[in-house]
Amino acid sequence: MSEQPVLVERRGAVQVITINRPQAKNALDAAVARDVAAAVDELDGSDDLRAGVLTGAGGFFSAGMDLKAFLRGETPAIEGRGLCGITKTPPRKPLIAAVEGGALAGGFELVLACDLVVAGRGARFGVPEVKRSLIAAGGAALLLPQRMPRAVALELLLTGDPMDAERAAAVGLVNQLVDDGGAVDAAVALAERIAANGPLAVAATKQVVLSMPSWTPEEMWDRQDEIVRPVFASEDAREGSTAFAERREPVWRGR
Template sequence: MSEQVSEEVITEVEDGVLIVTINRPEAKNAMTKAASEAIAAAMDRLDAEDDLRVGILTGAGGTFCSGMDLKGFLRGESPSVPGRGFGGVVQAPPAKPLIAAVEGYALAGGLELMIACDLVVANAGAKFGIPEAKRGLVAAAGGVMMLPDQIPERVAMELALTGDFIDAKRAYELGMINTVTEGSALEGAKELAAKIAANGPLAVRVSKQIMKESRGWPMDERYDRQGKLIAPVFVSEDAREGAAAFAEKRAPNWKGK
């Protein structure tokens, strides 16, 4: 395992997984400009380094993220990165899979960080909400736009207009999260990441790309557009290696090409 520590964000590498931890537990991991910039840099690293297969985003001290740092907001600071958005990720997530590991609260911008991730593992005691309206604000970092794409629209509307929280059981029932753990959400996320990292990296990346982009494709163009993206995967060295490994009853040795 390797580790890099900045003042507000810790990054670690473990078995091809980049673990990014928001490290402001004294402030419930409220997002600052510095933390956003550090997360953006970590996302760039995730996509740039071939040995990294999956990312995990989590928070220190038993909280995922309580949203924007309001003290910074009052000073005129924006916890966003140009081109990347709030938290360095909501506007432009990485091409590789990103898992949120949620303990405690994922609120406001914290929920928006979470739903910008591809998969979510949460502890049974976690709470979720976009309470911005209670402060005279709008969940503008994707909450009011992205949440209705991920859960029923009327439920998303209720969360946005009331600012109420829901628990992990309800979030799971709505399909907002993938897995509820009784123990560490991070350990659960590592288990999920290991399953993804064991698969062909080209296939994983393109599968994510198609699932994200195809919703906006015209129906009569979908298979043509998909075909252009998957063609390089099907003629790749990894595709041949996957077939050979299956025939030879062994684990594949992926090269990512």
């Protein structure tokens, strides 16, 4: 195995980020955090990349924070950006979690920082922090109630017991269940479907969805208009309509 803590590859317009510490169940240390943050910065900064996939090597997503590294004084958080640089400041472009095995504690919080989830049928999701008299403060306590019914989120947070992939799909956390070993390829295929669409429209749509909870009912239409107006006036919007009329595939310029 490569000694690189994070592997990054491009599959066309899709970036695949792989946490590469299988011997430690892809536990998160400072090196992983720096490399994941750099990868998502590349995702957002590249005109050629349209969507990303985040996964773990060796059939396991991530067991969360590396406690041995923590005792050495390391943290997997990036100042001002949260865990691995994505929990407080997720990328502007869509990010899909491809989950095999376990996504536990901070590993689950990385999943919650992603927009969509593809999981192998043997995957498990959990936030066991309360079993150690800790709190899932890296995003789970805040985001789980937004991704599933509140009572189910509280069950996970207060018992610390894991949820299997079938139930995670049933409560709306997982978008697609696949056979074990197939999560990355299925996530890339889903990302390719997103990447085929207008990049300005995709990014603005994500921004509206993520921003909306903080808007009051009185302001939400005006705030949405601020985000979507430039998209409707863009070259890509004209190209999309022209391509439809001419019965051809659009060529996006991102402007």
